[in-house]
Amino acid sequence: MKITLEPFVHRGISAVGIRFSFNFELKEYLKKFDGIRWSQTHRCFYVRNTAMVLAALVKYLKAENYVPDLEAFESKKRRKRRFVRQPGQILPALKPHNVLVYQNYIKYLQGKRYSESTVAVYGGFVQEFLQFTGNKPTADLTENDVRLYIEWAVKTLNYAISTHRQLVGAIKQFAFFYPACAIDPEKLNRPRKDHKLPTVLSKEEVIEILRVTRNLKHRTALALLYSSGLRVGEAINLKLNCFDFERKQLHIKNSKGRSDRMVILADSFIPLFQNYYMTYQPKVFFIENPNGGKYSAGTIRTFLKQSCKLAGITKLVTPHTLRHSYATHLLENGTDLRYIQVLLGHSRPETTMIYTHVAQRYLQAIRSPLDTTLLSMSRDKDHGNPFLSDGLSGIKAIK
Template structure:
């Protein structure tokens, strides 16, 4: 598919390419009885109303489809679609899910397997995304400078994040026990990258042992890291770099879930 090759040439990640190809395929299949060259902006609008909204699909999914359509029709010369007039859906403002420090501690201490424990501790202590943890290589841990180098993460950006001394000690114990070769965390076979499914199972096991009933995901650990940093007094200006956000507006959402400022507000009810 030429669209996939075009995205690849633009250096989009493999997961983004797959997402956009699948989203575009659904749109084109919906209009399979109509020539691509005959599609118009009205067809895009009808698709959003008659397919996405009727199926009660999320705004996030609608945004993915919109992005795919806009990118695809920029590469198609013979078309009636005006991509600059296709609007993206309004995003709902959803606060990130955050765990208390006590809850995080209970989850992390529930694991005794050094490999499993180190993975989850590294996610929380560095605010990593799932893919960022799995893509780490042994050389990305700089024990001399106490930092972790995260290469080509979301948005094709490199960044560094501080490495906790306690986590560094865990990493040393883990490395001595497992001696990873290619990836920092490998599967059952040497050189095989640890899978996302296995990492999800590690979290599920930790939640069961810690008797946590909340629907916690790996991303909750990243959200909790950011919120706890803010509550401990870290300047918001550093957050964008630490978390690898493209926009400061994404980072600022953590001010809405931080308890530090909220706890200083006195309810007028107390004065009644």
């Protein structure tokens, strides 16, 4: 299959477009590459055009025997362009004095054992920052240069808060790496995170999703995500030798933060898994694609969406919603918050505390002062039995 990579400008940034004839497996595989986006205007997937991201993308495609065609990309890249650093236009290329600095910064991140995706993302931001500052010597860069770059990036590239926070983190690391510059990392502040409550399914909704999922492999994957509270990345990386059926435990290895943990296996999941194993006979991973390799997170999202539609659930549901539901239902069943933190693999208890805000068992135990007032009045013989609807007969609704 021909996969063409070509550079173009999208919303003022340099991007690499990924074009191919429609293929469902390839589409779902691409969707789980970190930083990939879909352009409705150009009708293709794209990533940021940096050397690190491009190299990571090519390596990612080749890992599944997809061979990208770089001819169009290289031919366009060789064309001479006249760059003007203005909002809405592509930034100039790195100046020669910054190329070595950028390359050493990448090595610095790799030396800190950051993941490939983190190195690519942080490297992209710092490359963009050095392009933005142009001819200014690297040693003369200050917090004011950072401020001007962030203002430009947020306004021109419409960065979300999460991207903004990553950007600041990248430049903080750059300031630690290059202390010769005048940037004080302690003066760089990230914007506050959005504090949104997670979407949680009821127990009945979870069972209905599993019931309408007729494909055995799909049902087994969704059942494990919910019954053990796994992240979708943990599920697709899970190997068969991680299952301990005698102890009814599951060993999650090298999870987020490079940590291991043990989680529980539901009694009801074990016969489902045995049926799935005898039917599909996976060789290495818990769930495998038809070619025997790791399954795609995008495919799981797709069939979960289809199951939600069949179940009549209109909430926005993702694989992580099953994890949120698992934690919330544990809390509602009376499980101690400290145990939930261990099962989820949270490094800080504050992360787990968010589930106290959505647990119905606790919310339903709280009485509104309106109810308590009316209840106390109903016990008072002088007030009789008051209701909010009393005295409303004959009153026309306000339009």
